Amino acid sequence: MPQRLVVTEMSHEPRKRFAEELRRLRGERGLTLRDLSREVGWDASQFGKMESGSTLGGPEVVQALDQYYGTGPLLLTLWELALGDPTQFKEQYRRYMMLEAEAVSLWQYSVSAPPGLLQTDGYVREALMAGGARGEELEQQVEARVRRRKLLEGDDAPPFRAILSEAVVRMGMRDRRAWRQQLEFLAEAAERPNITIHVLPFGTGVHGLTSTDTMFLRLLDGRVVAYAENDVRGELIEETERVEQLQRAYDAVRDQALSPAESRMFVLRMLEELPCESST
Template sequence: MPARRVVTGRSQEPRKRFAEELRKLRIERGDSLRRLGEVVGWDWSLFSKMEKGETLGGPEVVDALDTHYGTPGLLLALWELAVGDQTQFKVKYRKYFTLEAEAVSAWNHVAGVIPGLLQTRAYAHTLMETGLLERDDLTRHVEARLGRQERLTGADALGFRTILPEAVLRRPLLDPAQWQEQLQHLLTMGDRRNVTIQVLPHSAGLYALNLTDVTFLRLTDGRVVAWLETNFSGSLIEGTTDVDLLQLRYDRARDLALSPPDSRKFIMNVLEEAQCESSI
């Protein structure tokens, strides 16, 4: 009987934990990805994507890996947790979208990308394409994101504020025209009375929300909830104490950010730089 393996102790997110275990077992066995594909009978690129967390694979391939590594049931159990976590994530996301549709105001901080409510079609498409969605799913997700943006227009438009770290504005789309379109869209949306954009420059240094994507929603009953998101999962925070703590960190980040007028100038400068680079 193989030695009992400890399932906890590394990543606590099921999907990441599953990917870590796959890579650890392969390295311990001394298999290359290509060798693993030859022995188990699937294309090696599938195992590469599974170890990167880009896909979970199916139960047949996971069962075959359990047999190959002599870990009967372990990988399949981790796979089931990852699949269940993915389903729960979709349920939580639907709840968040429902709350967002009912909210009277929202404010957020993003760590790596422009917030969904302010993305152009090209930006949203490029971003979601990196998630390796199937073509039909990709189109559906992009349209859903653009549809949410209607909350920023109309008579009952959502009041929205965002803090954009400078790094977000220094990570362009590969297509210069599409990137310039996105920057111009930020300027256009920032001119709306219900939208406030603040840039947090590199010179602000480290701060409490440095690597955190968080969105706060004020609901019609006065409650405030928060949504924390990573590339693999999301959490809806409804406890007053936790929301207050996140709000305090948000306020401190906001204190470090440029004023809205200075933020507009900053984005204009980035746009001008992008235009100059594309004309060279």
């Protein structure tokens, strides 16, 4: 019986394996961390931490590295394994995230929480902790989520329209200061030229998106896809008929919502109603 060959000396421990693969790919290109930073766009220290294993980074930076190195989904797969929960980003959501990064315009309806693209660090942290995330897992997921905001930043950022149920701006947080920061961020975001925010007041009645967060993405080829999510599941929808049905429901909701100017004033009123923080 022939002797079994050792195919690789790389680690079988997922986190170490991920870091080793990052170092290997950069080494094969003969790049410094600064070179990689210039090519891919993230800070060199971020890549250094990922290669040392002190942080895993977020899915956006990992996807960017896969694209730069031409490694398909390899790094993202290793990242998921290193995260310790391979179901963290299921295939449909992973595909949605890739489409989101390529979208030329986005619009969303939010039931009870600010859209992910408009959540502050403090909101993300409290929401993840409420879901049970702690320690290193918490830090990794916070980092992954807040990086999504970069999609709406810069001169070439795509247009984004968000309709927020009134519940979104009334829900509040345990940390009042963090909630104030979240409302301030929404008010500031509403003034950006590429962001439009509507508030759907209570009392407008039942509608087609009552219990479903829905995001629409218009892609470079003109297609529109949707991602619909409720408390128990999320679904990427690409069938034209179903997407159009959701779009009609979205348009009906927008017709009932406050104007952008009225909506910003509504958010500012919510800020005024918050109890003043006592000075120390």
